[in-house]
Structure formats: C-alpha cells, structure tokens
Amino acid sequence: MADLFFSYPRADAERVRPLVEELRRLGLSVWFDEHEIGDSDAITRSIVEGLGQARMLVAWYSRAYTRSRPCQWELTAAYLAAQHEGGDLSRRILVVNPEQGGDHIQPVELRDRLYLEGGTDAVADLAGRIARRLDRAATWIGDIRPLQAPSWLAGQRRIGSNRFVGRVPDLWSVHSGLTAAAVTVITGARPGGDLVQVQGMGGIGKSMLAEEYALRFGAAYPGGIVWLSAARTGAVAADGREAEAEGSAGRHLFQLARSFGLPVQGMEPSAVAAQVGRHLEALGKPYLWIVDDLPSDANAAVLAHWTAPSTNGRTLVTTRGTRLDGCGTIHRLDVLTTEDAFRLLTSRQPPRNEAERTMAAEIVTELGRHALAVDVAGAALRAMSYAEFLKELRNPGADALALMEELAGELPNGHHPGIAVTLLQSIGRLRPEGVLVLQLASLLASDPIPTKYIADVLAEHAGDEAAGRRIALLEIQAAEAEALVDRLGPEEVTVHILTARTMRQHAAASEDLRAAAVRVMNRVMPRAADIREHATLEPLIGHVRTLTESVEDEETAMLLSWLGRYEDERGAYGPAIAVRQRQLDAVRHLYGEEHPNTLVSMGNLASTLWKQGDLAGARVLEEQVLAVRRRVFGEEHPQTLTSMNNVAETLSSQGDLAGARELQEQVLVVRRRVLGEEHPNTQALQIGLDFVTSRAR
Structure with a gap:
C-alpha cells in the first residue's frame, strides 16, 4: 500500500527522483516504478498493483508525459476512479507541471484546476505542498472501482499497439461525447444511449483510436465491451443498404445472443436485437458498443441497425462517411500532429544526425502526416536510408501514380503520390511468398485472419504442408516488419483495407490461390453440421461470406452450401434461406435443373423454409424434387421414396392428412418389400403413418 502513486515519463526520471526521495523523507510511502512498461497487459498490471493500492496519483505532467502511453493510461485510470467516486478530482489527482503554461495538460478539467508548478519550486517546498494536499483518510483508489482490463462480450479482444502515438485530445473528446448527460441521436432507432462517430479518411487511425479508447477507458464500462465490424466488401445498391445492414448487424447480434445463452433460434433480427437489449439492460451497468468501419454510404436507417440495443449502451462508430452529421456527437479525426508523426516515423530507426532529422x-x-503511410514508412527505414527513401518518395513511378488516382478521396489532398509510393515500396520489398500473404488477405473480409488458416492455405497452394507452414511463419513476420500486417495476439492478424485494396488493384491474387483458399475452407466447414463446433468456425465465417460473394465454380458452390448449413444449424433461418437460395441459383447455373446436386440444394432450402414456418414454400420445392426423381430414378428408388416422405410430412403439417397418408402408404409398401418388416426405416415409417392415421380420426 502507498500514499502516492508517482506517474512520470521515463525521460524525466532524473528530474523527479529527488522529489520522490524528499516525499519519502517526509514519511510518505510512494509507489515509484523505474522499469520501462511496454504492452497493454504490462500497463494494466502496473495500474492494478500500484495505482490500485495508492490514495492519490501524482502526475509529473511535462510535455513528455503527453507522449507517454503508460502515463496516459495511469492518469485515465485515476481520473475514472475519481469521477466514479464523485466530489473534487483533486482529492485523487495532483498535477505537477514543470512546463511554462498548461496548454499541454489533458483533460481540460485538470488544467482548469490549480496545479502545482514544478519547474521553479525548490524540491523541499514542492514535496511539502504535495504532502499537504494528500488526504490520509482517503481509501485506496482500487477500492473505488475495479481497475482491471475490460471484459469483451463479443468480437476479438483487442490488445492495442505500441505504435499508437499521441491522440490524447481525441481520446478525451470521444470520452466526453460518450459520457455526456444527453446526446441527441436523430436516427429513429431503438434506444441506444450516447453515440459518437469518429469520422476520417482511410488509414488515418480511426480503428486504432477506438481500440485504444476501449483499452484505456475500459474501466468506465463495467458492463463490458462489444466490438463489431460493419465493413462491407462488395457493392450494395442504395435501395438494398438497409436490408444488408440488418442482415450483417443481425448476424453479430445472433452470435452475441448465443454467447449469452439466450433462446433466439428461428427469431427475426429485430426480435434477436430485442432479446440482446433486454439482457444487456438487465446488467444495470454501462457497456461500450463499438462499430468499426461503418460504410461511408450508410444512412440513418442503416445506423439504426448498428447502434447499441439498450439504453445503458454507449455506441462508438468509426466511418469514412460524413452523411450522418446529424447523428450523435461527431469527432473528425485529422492527420497526426507533426510531432507525433515524426515520433512514429523515427521510432524504429532514429535519425543519426541533423541531416537525417531534416529528411525525416x-x-x-x-x-501528409497520414498515420498508416507514416507507420509503413517507418518500417521501411529499417531497410533503406532516409535519403534513399526520400528520393523514391519524390519520384513516383507509373504504378504509384495509378494507385494515387484509385485512392483519391481517401488520402490527404496533395499527398497521394507519396502515400502510394510508400505502400508499393513496402509491398515490393517482400519476397513472392510474402506477397502471397497479402494477396490472400485481399481475397478475404477485413476481419482478423487466423494464422493457422493462412498457413493451411499456403500449404495447399504450395502442395507441401511443411513448406507452406514455414512460409506462412516467415512471411507473416516479414509483412509485419513492413507494417503491412498487424497482430492480434499469437493466433490472428489483420491487414488494413488500404493495403488490401492496393493488392487487388496492383498485385491481384491468382485463381490458384483463391481456389486453395476455398478448398481449405471446405475441409473445415463440415463442422457446421455440429453446433457444438460452431465456436471454432466463428473466426472464419466472415471470410467464408466474402469468398462466396461470387460463385462461379463447384468448390465455391459447396462452400456456400456449408455456409447455409451453418446458419440453419444455429437457427438463423432468415440468413439461411438467403444463403441457400443463392446456392440453389448457383448450382442451377453450374449443373442444370435436374442434376442431383441441384435437387439436394432444393431440398436443403425446402428444409429451412419448413423450419421457419413457410410450409407452402417448402411444399412447392419438395414436389418439384419429387417429380424429377420419379422421372429420372423411378418410383422405387431410395431418393424418390425419401422425397415422397418429405412431401408427406409437409402435407401433414399443413393439415392435409389424407394426402400425407396416401404418400406414406405408398412408401411403406415398397420398403416392406425391399427392406423387410423389421428394418429400422420400415418401422420408423410405420410409426409416422400410425401418427398421421390417429390425427385423422
């Protein structure tokens, strides 16, 4: 336990150490960690173990403090605890400012309060003033509210990035918008609490900002965090946007409902949303609902499907669009500041002299201080000098100019050539196998990609399992070193949409690679038949949807069939019907109307329609299948008998007991003759016939 938790940037260690020693001489216990803190898990441990067992945080708020990620996390944790406790923030947070002026201090509430000047005061005097401000009767900060990492209710747990720089005012602005007492949301949507939209061009850092906010401010949301991807891969007509949004958001909600153990099988998306909303409302605690990459053409009706489904939810949306300026609080994310962009660029390869600093x-x-471009450039500088990089940047080739035109509107004005050069340069430094990793990503959704799937696809493509896995390991690392791939823990990676677009336009994947990607999915997706295996499939389902957007071959048609089975088994009958209708259209085109595969697809669609309650629709399909099988196979073929029994069951459900009985008696006669009285199929049919007969009496 400690009286004070001393939060300071490591660059100021020598300046603050005498102050800490003087505080201890005055009899105060001080938590003073001199070890460098790196990733988010280490920062969280420091906060829980150190700050949680202190009465007050003392922030040595130099300009370097603004740039220190651990310091900002520590300050935020103390701020949220003090805010939850109520009363004066200065009881829990004391800012010592060694700079001239306080414009660098965030949030402004701390700037507005009287902070202690740390630049000119003598150490003994400053320590005495700090000691007098300490409330020794105060409880430990960790007793006010939990300080541990947030719980993730849905979506991949984000781990943050050590390459996140700056954005301190942006983070506090987002928090203010989400926690404001009242925010008008002009969407016509169901209640969704407060809403903030982070708007900005592609690659500027919207998703990373949302991720950092969730991690840094997670303690404000004891109900947990939901992360949903609204990214769309294909084009959707204006009149289909709302239906597409309902389907996409509905799939996320259905998955969330199942993780909560809610009975939503066969429900429409609106009913599932209501169930999830009631469950989250019952938590009685605020939760954070993040919707990443809302399509830029989304309207208010589309947004309504994505907002948090209960009033205790706070919705944070990232989008490139500006059409929804009347909805919630708008935070427009700009390019990095010059200082932060310089810091990101030089973090891997610091300039050796003033000339290199000038070139940096x-x-x-x-x-243009574009976050993704600067990050990729910083990675590139480990392989080439500042002078070499700058020269290539200023002399774009034809490919870079073409890419510049394609990305116009998504990049800072006047800086398109440099950003295009940077992306193409970094891709060009990869070996052909490394390019394969990015080409594979360009075929898939923008969701996280399991590294095992990448390895399996490359092994399939190479025809050598051991070589494929070795290539995947090495080339993922190579692409990561170029900042073209980001890791989400040891088992998943992400590729930014701008990188994927660049690959599609300038280094498109071969048909062989796409075919390998589909074949590997077809080896995994049979697990869809067993709902107990669905959790292992969930990281792949978004990619399955993308791979099956266009169906031109048998393997892709099979994959689409498995997607329909997945939706059907989990009780999402609306999406299952849509998928199975698409699959039926595809196999009709591939095989013809009377091919056995077409008949199986018709039967699958009929089965899902029957489960949803559309008995008339199911009967039409079943009778069509029966007519073909009678003509092609004959009256006594097993497949014909199965079709007769399917039609009979539907007739029975519709109340046509006489029609059902007639068909079942015909089937029973054949099965008795062919299989015998004691065969299980014969006995099962007899039981079904007896049941229909008893209902008819």
Whole structure:
C-alpha cells in the first residue's frame, strides 16, 4: 500500500527522483516504478498493483508525459476512479507541471484546476505542498472501482499497439461525447444511449483510436465491451443498404445472443436485437458498443441497425462517411500532429544526425502526416536510408501514380503520390511468398485472419504442408516488419483495407490461390453440421461470406452450401434461406435443373423454409424434387421414396392428412418389400403413418 502513486515519463526520471526521495523523507510511502512498461497487459498490471493500492496519483505532467502511453493510461485510470467516486478530482489527482503554461495538460478539467508548478519550486517546498494536499483518510483508489482490463462480450479482444502515438485530445473528446448527460441521436432507432462517430479518411487511425479508447477507458464500462465490424466488401445498391445492414448487424447480434445463452433460434433480427437489449439492460451497468468501419454510404436507417440495443449502451462508430452529421456527437479525426508523426516515423530507426532529422521531417510532410503511410514508412527505414527513401518518395513511378488516382478521396489532398509510393515500396520489398500473404488477405473480409488458416492455405497452394507452414511463419513476420500486417495476439492478424485494396488493384491474387483458399475452407466447414463446433468456425465465417460473394465454380458452390448449413444449424433461418437460395441459383447455373446436386440444394432450402414456418414454400420445392426423381430414378428408388416422405410430412403439417397418408402408404409398401418388416426405416415409417392415421380420426 502507498500514499502516492508517482506517474512520470521515463525521460524525466532524473528530474523527479529527488522529489520522490524528499516525499519519502517526509514519511510518505510512494509507489515509484523505474522499469520501462511496454504492452497493454504490462500497463494494466502496473495500474492494478500500484495505482490500485495508492490514495492519490501524482502526475509529473511535462510535455513528455503527453507522449507517454503508460502515463496516459495511469492518469485515465485515476481520473475514472475519481469521477466514479464523485466530489473534487483533486482529492485523487495532483498535477505537477514543470512546463511554462498548461496548454499541454489533458483533460481540460485538470488544467482548469490549480496545479502545482514544478519547474521553479525548490524540491523541499514542492514535496511539502504535495504532502499537504494528500488526504490520509482517503481509501485506496482500487477500492473505488475495479481497475482491471475490460471484459469483451463479443468480437476479438483487442490488445492495442505500441505504435499508437499521441491522440490524447481525441481520446478525451470521444470520452466526453460518450459520457455526456444527453446526446441527441436523430436516427429513429431503438434506444441506444450516447453515440459518437469518429469520422476520417482511410488509414488515418480511426480503428486504432477506438481500440485504444476501449483499452484505456475500459474501466468506465463495467458492463463490458462489444466490438463489431460493419465493413462491407462488395457493392450494395442504395435501395438494398438497409436490408444488408440488418442482415450483417443481425448476424453479430445472433452470435452475441448465443454467447449469452439466450433462446433466439428461428427469431427475426429485430426480435434477436430485442432479446440482446433486454439482457444487456438487465446488467444495470454501462457497456461500450463499438462499430468499426461503418460504410461511408450508410444512412440513418442503416445506423439504426448498428447502434447499441439498450439504453445503458454507449455506441462508438468509426466511418469514412460524413452523411450522418446529424447523428450523435461527431469527432473528425485529422492527420497526426507533426510531432507525433515524426515520433512514429523515427521510432524504429532514429535519425543519426541533423541531416537525417531534416529528411525525416520532410518525409512526414510528403506523406501528409497520414498515420498508416507514416507507420509503413517507418518500417521501411529499417531497410533503406532516409535519403534513399526520400528520393523514391519524390519520384513516383507509373504504378504509384495509378494507385494515387484509385485512392483519391481517401488520402490527404496533395499527398497521394507519396502515400502510394510508400505502400508499393513496402509491398515490393517482400519476397513472392510474402506477397502471397497479402494477396490472400485481399481475397478475404477485413476481419482478423487466423494464422493457422493462412498457413493451411499456403500449404495447399504450395502442395507441401511443411513448406507452406514455414512460409506462412516467415512471411507473416516479414509483412509485419513492413507494417503491412498487424497482430492480434499469437493466433490472428489483420491487414488494413488500404493495403488490401492496393493488392487487388496492383498485385491481384491468382485463381490458384483463391481456389486453395476455398478448398481449405471446405475441409473445415463440415463442422457446421455440429453446433457444438460452431465456436471454432466463428473466426472464419466472415471470410467464408466474402469468398462466396461470387460463385462461379463447384468448390465455391459447396462452400456456400456449408455456409447455409451453418446458419440453419444455429437457427438463423432468415440468413439461411438467403444463403441457400443463392446456392440453389448457383448450382442451377453450374449443373442444370435436374442434376442431383441441384435437387439436394432444393431440398436443403425446402428444409429451412419448413423450419421457419413457410410450409407452402417448402411444399412447392419438395414436389418439384419429387417429380424429377420419379422421372429420372423411378418410383422405387431410395431418393424418390425419401422425397415422397418429405412431401408427406409437409402435407401433414399443413393439415392435409389424407394426402400425407396416401404418400406414406405408398412408401411403406415398397420398403416392406425391399427392406423387410423389421428394418429400422420400415418401422420408423410405420410409426409416422400410425401418427398421421390417429390425427385423422
């Protein structure tokens, strides 16, 4: 336990150590960690073990403090605890400002309060003033509210990035918008609490900001965090956007409902949303509902399907669009500040002299301080000098100019060539196998990609399992080193949509690679038949949907069939019907109307229609299948008998007991003759006939 938790940037260690020693001489216990803190898990441990067992946080708020990710996390945790406790923030947070002026201090509430000047005061005097501000009767900060990492209710747990820089005012602005007492949401949507839209061009860092906010401010949401991807891969007509949004959001909600153990099998999306909303409302705690990459053409009706389904939810949306300016609080994310862009660029390869510092500043300017481009450039500088990079940046080739045109509107004005050069340069430095990793990503959804799936596809493509897995391991690392791939823990990676677009336009995947991707999915997707295996499939389902957007071959048609089975088994009958209708259309085109595969697809669609309650629709399909099988196979073929029994069951459900009985008696006669009285199929049919007969009496 400690009286004070001393939060300071490591760059100021020598300046603050005498102050800490003086505080201890005055009899105060001080938590003072001199070890470098790296990833988010380490920061969280420091907060729980150190800050949680202290009465007050003392923030040495130099300008370097603004740039220190651990410091900002520590300050945020103390701020949220003090806010939850109520009363004066200064009881829990004391800012010591060693700079001239306080414009660098965030949030502004701390700036507005009187902070202690740390630049000119003598150490003994400053320590005495800090000691007098301490409330020794205060409880430990960790007793006010839990400080541990947030719980993730849905979606992949985000781990943050050590390459996240700056954005301190943006983070506090987002928090203010989400926790405001009242925010008008002009959507006509169901209640969704407060709403903030983070708007900005592609690659500027919207998703990373949302991720950092969830991790840094997670303690404000004891109900948990939901992360949903609204990204769309294909084009959707204007009149189909709302239906597409309902289907996409509905799939996420259905998965969330099942993780909560809610009985939603066969429900329409609106009913599932209501169930999830009631469950979350019953938590009685605020939760954070993040919707990443809402399509730029989304309207208010589309947004309504994505907002949090209960009033205790706070919705944070990232989008490239600006059409929804009347909905909630708008936070427009700009390019990085010059200082932060320079820091990101030089973090891997610091300039060795003033000449390189000048060139680094020029590179930042050429790239328009665009976050993704600066990050990729920083990775590139480990392989080439600042002078070499700057020269190539200023002399774009034909490919870069073409890419510049394609990405116009998504990049900072006047900086398109430099960003295009940077992306193409980094891709060009990869070996052919590394390019394969990015080409595979360009075939898939923008969701996280399991590294095992990448390895399996490359092994399939190479025809050598051991070689494929070795290639995957090495080339994922190579692409990560170029900042073209980001890791989400040891088992998943992500590829930014701009990188994927660049691959599709300038290094498109071969048909062989796509075929390998589909074949590997077809080896995994039979698990869809067993709902107990669905959790293992969930990381792949978004990619299955993308791979089956266009069906031109038998393997893809089979994969689409398995997707229909997945939806059917989990009771999502609306999506299952849509998928199975598409699959039926595809196999009709591939095989013809009377091919056995077409008849199986018709039967699958009829089965799902029957489960949903559309008995008339199911009967039409079943009778069509029966007519073909009678003509092609004959009256006594097993497949014909199965079709007769399917029609009979539907007739029975519709109340046509006489029609059902007639068909079942015909089937029973054949089965008795062919299989015998004691065969299980014969006995099962007899039981069914007896049941229909008893209902008819």
